[in-house]
Amino acid sequence: MKRHTGFTLIELIVTMAVAAILITLAVPNFRDFLLNNRLTGTANEFIAAANLARSEAIKRGRNATLCVSNNSMDANPTCTGGTNWGLGWLAWVEADGSGALNGDGRLRVGDTLANTGVTFTGGVSSFQYDSRGAVDNTDTLNVCDERTGETGRQITMTATGRVEIDRAFACP
Structure with missing residues (x-):
């Protein structure tokens, strides 16, 4: 008698049923x-x-700024004001002490969060670091998505310029 190798229809159906159950459990978690x-x-x-921005302010002995910018990815970005950090942000240091962004002062940019489902808001439009690394104002920024409950991130800028994060922030 010749022995056949392979799967029977029953074995294939059982395997597919187990795989479907596992996928059903994994997709929400993913x-x-x-x-x-x-x-x-x-x-x-x-x-x-x-x-x-803080470390460059200390290293160069000049003011550095982190601000909201809706054109941070442009060739000549500017601080645009407002408190919606989801528009993008710009970190820069005064290259020549003029108080303005020019030359090689641009340090880092953050692109817009549009169409990502993430909101990023705060109470101020900028933070300015002095040559000691301290900031001119403190604030708390909230990073949330469409979920509710303790799923958000809360970023706090302290007076010393250090950043603290709460990973269990309850988004509204």
Whole structure:
């Protein structure tokens, strides 16, 4: 008698049923994973820009600014005011002490968060670091998405210029 190798129809159906159950359980968790990564990435990009601006202010002995910018990716970006950090941001240092962005003063930019489902708001439009790394004002910025509950990130700028983050912030 010749022995046949392969799968029977029953074995194939059982395998597909088990795979379907596993996928059903994994997909919602994968969505949360993606949303959490988007929030964490946004918060980390901003914190990196803040830390860079602070360290460059100390290193160069000049003021550095981190501000809201809706044209941060342009060749000649500007601070545009407003408190919607989701428009983008710009970190720059006074290259010549003039108080303006010129020359090689641009340090880092953050692109707009439009169409990402992430909101990034605060109470001020800029932070200015002095040559000691301290900021001119303090504020708390909120990074949220469409989920509710303790899924957001809250970034606090302290008077010393250091950044603190709360990873269990309850978004409104």
